[in-house]
Amino acid sequence: MDTKNVKKTKRTNTAKVAAKSSAFNVNLSKLKIKSMDDYEAIHQKALEDPAKFWGERAKSLLHWFKPWEKTLEWDFAKPHVEWFTGGKTNASYNCLDRHIDGPRRNKVALIWQGDPEDDVRIWTYQMLYDRVCRFASALKNLGVRKGDRVVIYLPMIPEMVVSMLACSRIGAVHVLVFAGFSASSAQSRIQDCEAKVVITSDGMFRAGRVMPLKANIDEALKDCPSVRRVIVVNRTNMPTAMKERRDIWWRDVMSDRSLNARLPAVQMDAEDLLFILYTSGSTGKPKGVMHTTGGYLTYAAHTTQLVFDTREEDVHWCTADIGWITGHTYGVYGPLLLGGTTMMFEGGPRWPDPDRFWHIIEKYRVNTFYTAPTAIRLLIRDGDEWLEKHDRSSLRILGSVGEPIDAKTWNWYRDTVGDGKIPVVDTWWQTESGGILVSPIPYVTPLKPGSASLPLPGIDVEVLKEDGKPAKVDEEGHLVVKNPWPGMLRGVFGDKSKFKENYFSRFSGFYLSGDGVKKDQDGYLWLQGRLDDVINVSGHRFSTAEMEAAFNAHPAVAESSVVGMPHSVKGEAIYAFIHLKEEEKPTDAMRSDLRKWVRKEIGPIATPEYIQFVESLPKTRSGKIMRRVLRKIVSGNIEDLGDLTTLVDVSVVEALVTEHELLTGRSSLS
Structure with a gap:
């Protein structure tokens, strides 16, 4: 369906829904939504009685060693949220044990395609279970206990999944750090969570190149006293320094014949910490977002089933790196919780040729494909001929994630990749939410190119203006959520005050997402990007x-x-205004040196697109840099710079505009 059908299926009004809700009788184990009337009825029922709705979902989707005593306790004013209090479960058990006790034992759980074409591993549930149990046993032998933090700094290889599930099996907290981050970025995260063990590899393959990884950890651990052991996967056979009594090869760990290949899973309280994932915020220090066991698992399974219409025979491919939340939820936990087959790819979309994604889809008969608009735009530029070489008939659902998708890209994705027959589920969510909050229901929700459509059942959103009043139709405002959902974060690791300050202080009684949004007359949501000081580059968030x-x-x-x-491909690019010290010269060599510096401090993905040297920055009389003026300049919109009367020197703006045009080769008025 597309936008021309939206008027015919306009959202049912509240009175109509209320009249229908008394007859609410849905099989929650599947939660099959076959029409917009189904959606409206289920959505309304979930809002009326969230404890009943989510309680039934949790019972049907997960195995519980012990039932919970209370489904939900919450107060956004404190803030405080608890789901399934007193319930006992385990992530690893739910992803593995319950499947190997039935017909899925020999079903493929994980398909892994390495960067080299002939590097492939295919593991059944039984095979994955054996490896996870053995590695969990090895971690116990190394002194890892419930609650200990284990940092995983690996490329996209199967050991990543084994490490996550092994940690959760024994109650350890996994902390994934994206392998593209620098030694400095890894160090700050290791220090903040006080990791006991780090898991890494000698190096990694990327687009045919071999790059070191263990060397970054060696640099990072120069000031990380909490780390006792480093486990190193031999991925590339490159020369690797190993520190005596600290470093140990993965192969040596796993060769121990005494390891327990049937290690029982630890019973975890629903609110026990499952993982920490660091995300950029409006301050310089990344936030350690905490997700707990019962609620996160329930929501991961719920949204995977609903948004991707999960079927037993499906091959699901989420292209996101598992080091990000998208990879956590829809690359690992969601598919495995439902007993699905998940696809994992080590490389990028354009090597050795621009048809790598389409080749993989054909090779493994992928059914549900979930990727970022940046990747789609990149592939559009290469031309349709690369796409047309491959059979895509296995595809059933196309997904978009990480940033707003423009209508032009959306239309190409649906009409060219999907031959105009496959729905595009444009999803909105974030690290803090744990799972998708806004998305179409495939083959049910009428689609509008560029809109993430409607909240999923049980998610109650609002659009608020700066003064806290509801925004009008098509008026931009802050996207907020009124009520808790099971997958939401429970806090910021080591900083209780930041949990309230960042998410609950701006608008009392609401969860603040930090994203701007407009709502149209049909209730469809149109995401506008970040409203705080965060840059979204190819779906990766960086704090300014x-x-x-x-x-x-x-x-x-x-x-x-x-x-x-x-940026036409990345969505946003990093633009830096640099004021050098008086004795320094603004040369190309200096610009190159600054780029190298930032790559070292944060990572290659944080490399600035442009570095503009300036004599001064636009500042108010209180000394605050007026960033909105800088954003207007780099976006090419200087006709409406707003009120500049508070600037110390208005002439600074004209100089910045002139230099920007010279640097980028375009007019700011174009």
């Missing part, structure tokens, strides 16, 4: 404060300001 702190640490930099610049 973190970027500026990295620049300011360079010995030649006096001051910096970083903003996001619209």
